[in-house]
Amino acid sequence: MADRQAPQGGRPAPRYSAQFQPQREDPFRVPEHEKQARRRRSERQRETRDDRRGRRDDPRDDRGDTRRDKRGGGFGRVIRGLFFGVLLLALAFSFLRYSREQGRLQALRDERQARIEAHEKELGYYVQMRGASGYDEYIRQFAQEFQVDRSFISAIIARESHYDTKAESRVGARGLMQIMQDTGEWVSGRLAVRPYSYELLFEPELNIRFGAWYLGYLSAQFNGDPVMIASAYHAGANNVKLWALKYAQDKRTLRIDQIPTEDTKDYVQKVMNAYALFYEYDSTR
Secondary structure, three states: OOOOOOOOOOOOOOOOOHHHOOOOOOOOOOOHHHHHHHHHHHHHHHHHHHHHHOOOOOHHHHHHHHHHHHHHHHHHHHHHHHHHHHHHHHHHHHHHHHHHHHHHHHHHHHHHHHHHHHHHHHHHHHHHHHHHHOOHHHHHHHHHHOOOOHHHHHHHHHHHOOOOOOOEOOOOOEOOOOEOHHHHHHHHHHHOOOOOOHHHHHOHHHHHHHHHHHHHHHHHHOOOOHHHHHHHHHHOHHHHHHHHHHHOOOOOOOOHHHOOOHHHHHHHHHHHHHHHHHHHHHOOO
């Protein structure tokens, strides 16, 4: 390369090789500080978008997450605490209600079991009393002969004498079915029992025979209604007919609660109870 001419003044011009020639400044080149400013603006815009979208898993958004945690973390904990508190109260209330219902159910079961046991005990009492007497065959025989329910005869005997052949009331009723003296004489005539005496009412066979016949006689008068028959057996047929005319709605049939005298009402109630127990037992055998 030819040497350049020295400038005026006597100082030689510098020499440069081609690779060390100074480059001209690019008019389109973006300065470094401007690039950094643009990057910061871009990051702020991206953070704003992420905040709006609710993104929390972007590692570049840590600062936004921190700000959101500070704003909403405490409120979220309060809401979760309230939710779990309400849930625990609901569970506690449900448990208490369940326990209370279980207690009521158990009380009903215990009550039912107690009633069953009392019923079985009472049933056993009456059945054992009749069986121990040894007079069930007489009851069967005369129930069939005079068309009277065996269970009803058994109930009358149970309430009248408790199956005691020697029982005698203060008004003179005697024997198993507590037959009065004048009633015994009248029935003996209807059945043609000769000879007959008042003392014979203590004999089980004759007493049950007379009593069963008399129940059949009352049944024919009162259309087989057991309440009317038991009332008449205790208080007399004429009295019961008058009570029915006065208190019964149909003037013929009394209910237990319509019986006007307490002793007869109590007697009939007990007979009906014993009748139901004997009938329950006899109907299955």
